[in-house]
Amino acid sequence: MASDDQISLFDLSGTATPTPVASTPNYNPDLIPTDAKVPIVPGTYNSMEEMSQHCNRCQRCKLGQSRTHAVISRGNPQAPIMIVGEGPGQNEDETGLPFVGKAGQLLDKILESVRLTTERDVFICNVVKCRPPGNRTPEADEIAACRGYLIEQVRLVDPQIILLTGATAVRGVTGDKQGITKIRGQWTEWQGKLCMPIFHPAYLLRNPSKEKGSPKWLMWQDIQAVRARLDELLSGE
């Protein structure tokens, strides 16, 4: 099945329009550490906009040399759900927005299938903010160099639920090296936050079956569990 057709499998309505991160006038990025030897301490940034300006000058790892744009986030910076992906691909590097290619379109459909929107419910980001050349998996030193930014995003957004898409995101965030097939759909805790590993949407594009037990079917179970848990949290249960 063509990937365009697969995106339509989760289609309920039109896709949300991504909102670019705005820039903050008068902010001086020279005052914050772009060298990996200088740690990014919690509380460095007052906003995602500040962090975005810094990331676009960052040379904490080699990915800074080849990026077009650092890819910080899209969605509601006060959302109850944060989704963490692996790293930007070509479309994301070009636009500066995460998950805007085929995998991102499928992710939006999956969210819409349980009435979750990036305008209200979801904030999307990645473990690394710059595109690994040729879309290779980010390396351990790159994930480590970028970790302070992710921790700052978690602090600023303060989500109630974090979804980790694919094994690299799980490893990069929690350090868990287990296979995604084994741990997907299981609630876990990380830094006091409720987390769930889920399949990466790009994996779903490569696995078109919707049969019971297939990756897409499992994703449907997982996203319904996320919706139910969010409803519980919002109703104060």
Ligand code: URA
């Ligand atoms: N895949 C990811 O993990 N992140 C993106 O932003 C795009 C594709």
